[in-house]
Amino acid sequence: xxxxxxxxxxxxxxxxxxxxxxxxxxxxxxxxxxxxxxxxxxxxxxxxxxxxxxxxxxxxxxxxxxxxxxxxxxxxxxxxxxxxxxxxxxxxxxxxxxxxxxxxxxxxxxxxxxxxxxxxxxxxxxxxxxxxxxxxxxxxxxxxxxxxxxxxxxxxxxxxxxxxxxxxxxxxxxxxxxxxxxxxxxxxxxxxxxxxxxxxxxxxxxxxxxxxxxxxxxxxxxxxxxxxxxxxxxxxxxxxxxxxxx
Numbered sequence: 001x002x003x004x005x006x007x008x009x010x011x012x013x014x015x016x017x018x019x020x021x022x023x024x025x026x027x028x029x030x031x032x033x034x035x036x037x038x039x040x041x042x043x044x045x046x047x048x049x050x051x052x053x054x055x056x057x058x059x060x061x062x063x064x065x066x067x068x069x070x071x072x073x074x075x076x077x078x079x080x081x082x083x084x085x086x087x088x089x090x091x092x093x094x095x096x097x098x099x100x101x102x103x104x105x106x107x108x109x110x111x112x113x114x115x116x117x118x119x120x121x122x123x124x125x126x127x128x129x130x131x132x133x134x135x136x137x138x139x140x141x142x143x144x145x146x147x148x149x150x151x152x153x154x155x156x157x158x159x160x161x162x163x164x165x166x167x168x169x170x171x172x173x174x175x176x177x178x179x180x181x182x183x184x185x186x187x188x189x190x191x192x193x194x195x196x197x198x199x200x201x202x203x204x205x206x207x208x209x210x211x212x213x214x215x216x217x218x219x220x221x222x223x224x225x226x227x228x229x230x231x232x233x234x235x236x237x238x239x240x241x242x243x244x245x246x
Contacts, residue, residue, distance in 0.1 A: 001189035002033060002150040004048040005159070005176055006116045008128040008140045012169035013118055013199045015046045016176050018184070020191035021053055034195040034209075035060055037067065037075045041204050043121045045075060045084060046197055050149035051113030051133070058095045059088065059113065081127040082139075085117050089135030096133070116147050119199070126201050154186045155179030173198055174222060177212075181223040 004017040017034035031053060038044040047063070049056040066074040078084045092113060099111045118128035118140075128140035130147040140147060142165040148156060155178075162175040173196070183190045193213040199205075212219050 001187070002050045003152065003155065003180065003183045003187075003190045004033060004050055004116060004149040005146060005152070005155065005179060006046070006048060006118050006128055006140075007146040007159070007163060007172050007176065008118060008126060008165075009145060009163075009169055009172055010166050010201075012172075012201050013046075013126055013128065014169060014173045014176055015048060015116075015118060015197040015199075016180060017048045017195050018180065018190050019193050019195065020189065028191070030193070031057075032195065034197065035064075036197065036206060036209065037063070038119065038206050039076055040206055041122075043076065043119065044199060044204055044206055045081070045117060045119035046199075047088065048116045048149065049113055052111050055092065055095055055099065055111050055113040056115075059091050059115070062091050062095065063088070079121070080124060081117065081119060081121060081129065082137075084119075085129040085131055085137045088115050088117055089131050089137060092131070092133070093135040114149050116149060120201065120204065122204055126199075151183055151187050151190050154183040158182060169198060169200065177219055177222060178226050181219075181226070 002018055002020065007014045015034060019030045019032060021029050021031050033056065034046060034048045036046055063075055067076050073087070075084055075087065078087060092115065096111045112133040114133055115131040116129065117131060120126040128147060129137045131137040145165045146159055146163060158175055158179045163172050180194055184192065193211045195209060195211055197207050197209040199207055
């Protein structure tokens with residue numbers, strides 16, 4: 001399992017993915033699940049994934065090869081983010097169908113992946129898409145500014161309560177850090193390091209991003225302060241009346 005999340009805000013975007021993969025408790029590995037594409041000053045994209053590692057890596061490799069080989073249509077030449085999302089969906093379906101044919105299997109489950117694609121192309125507004133295994137996609141809106149993939153249930157309440165379309169980008173980044181902290185704390189199939197990318201709208205730069213591991217001082221500071229604040233708030237909540245429980 002994995003956990004990926006992406007947030008589209010009025011002034012920027014935040015992306016984060018864990019790196020843990022496991023095939024049982026005795027076989028845990030680290031693989032990157034967040035990749036950047038783009039041309040400085042012209043376009044910026046982040047692609048994240050959850051699901052079959054083999055399918056996901058094949059999609060990443062095919063997309064990068066198309067860029068390297070200067071294919072007529074690739075992520076650096078498409079006109080819109082929607083076109084890019086369609087390209088990712090089609091690439092994924094082709095790879096999944098090929099894998100099923102080679103394995104002589106009719107089961108999608110063993111080969112299924114999902115993706116999130118976000119970014120901005122010059123002359124267009126920033127966009128964020130969730131791409132389903134079937135290859136179709138939906139776009140984030142002001143009412144639904146973030147998407148998640150994988151083990152999302154532990155971190156979703158924090159984002160639901162603290163993030164809206166108008167939230168400051170760095171505030172949203174802190175909320176996303178805490179969302180990952182809650183998920184890692186409650187589920188062993190999600191683990192560090194975490195790949196983070198923060199993008200300011202219309203900058204059209206390719207951010208360096210940051211890989212956060214267990215030694216990251218800032219991450220550890222806010223996770224401990226968050227835990228302390230939760231315990232303190234619980235103690236400070238109003239006591240229930242004596243007859244409240246009957």
